[in-house]
Amino acid sequence: MPRARPRSTSSGAFPLRWPEMAERRPLVLIGGQPAELPGSDSLPSTPARAFVSDTPPVGATAKDLWFNSSNGQMYILYEDADSTQWVGVVGKQGKTGPMGATGSTGATGATGATGATGPAGSGLSSSGAIGYTTGAGGTVTQTVSKNNTVSINEPSGTITTHNAALAAGATVSFTVNNTAVDSDDVVYVTTHSGGGLNYRIDVPISVADSFVIRMTNISAGSLSEALSISFAVVRVATS
Incomplete structure (x- = not known):
């Protein structure tokens, strides 16, 4: 059935009434899925921001995130009663993975050169015979x-x-x-x-x-x- 055309007022203007256009809430992620912000919640007046740089960003405020591109670490600007500092965001350590297979044995190195023959002991022969040398x-x-x-x-x-x-x-x-x-x-x-x-x-x-x-x-x-x-x-x- 066709919708009835709204009647004009005495001034000739049509009143704008769209009851089907209800006010929509902001979209947020809940459980990893997009959903409307619940009616009991509200967005912060200053939303958190994220920065990527190799030095602490200037002008950051509490709850801002900073990804340090020099070491790959994520930080959050934490504010307590008397100070503000960047705090590293560290996830829960995962389980130790299984030990990898033992690698193959490396090749044997080359044999070193034969060292020099040491001097004969005091009074002992350095020839094939066992005994004392001349002078002993x-x-x-x-x-x-x-x-x-x-x-x-x-x-x-x-x-x-x-x-x-x-x-x-x-x-x-x-x-x-x-x-x-x-x-x-x-x-x-x-x-x-x-x-x-x-x-x-x-x-x-x-x-x-x-x-x-x-x-x-x-x-x-x-x-x-x-x-x-x-x-x-x-x-x-x-x-």
């Missing part, structure tokens, strides 16, 4: 008799004994004073003389600064010769 030895000749004390202050050396007679089966001992000997050291001896097979030679005891050489004639007859006895002191560590 000495010689001494025994006088008077085969039981006479001799002195040689080297870690190795040769002692030439007196040529006094030594009866078959007889044993003679003599002391070697030597400051290179420590109380726990071991002293090795041997003979290089042609008749050395006729003797048993050993060191029954060694103490700090000396040791004793014992010789026994194991032949069937008396022997009168000067023996060449070599010795070497081996240092023993106790800790």
Whole structure:
């Protein structure tokens, strides 16, 4: 049915009456969806604003938002009873994600260059042989008799004994004073003389600064010769 045309007034003007055009409320987001502002609420006289910059915006007011473009952090201008400051807006931390898969093993690096050979220890040979080098030895000749004390202050050396007679089966001992000997050291001896097979030679005891050489004639007859006895002191560590 067609709508009736409104009648004009005595002045000729038509009255404007549109009952179907009711007043509409502002649109706001409620629960993430656009809806009219409830009748009991009202918009703030000064709405909050949002700024994007790498420094705090000038002229901002309370409740304004600022996105710091230099660090990606959002801030809100918070106003309390006696101060106003930008406060970072931090959401609730999410759950820790699962651990990623272990990456593949990297390639083995190149082998480094061989270091330089260190110097030989004091008095020790740097050649293929094990023993002392030149300068770490000495010689001494025994006088008077085969039981006479001799002195040689080297870690190795040769002692030439007196040529006094030594009866078959007889044993003679003599002391070697030597400051290179420590109380726990071991002293090795041997003979290089042609008749050395006729003797048993050993060191029954060694103490700090000396040791004793014992010789026994194991032949069937008396022997009168000067023996060449070599010795070497081996240092023993106790800790």
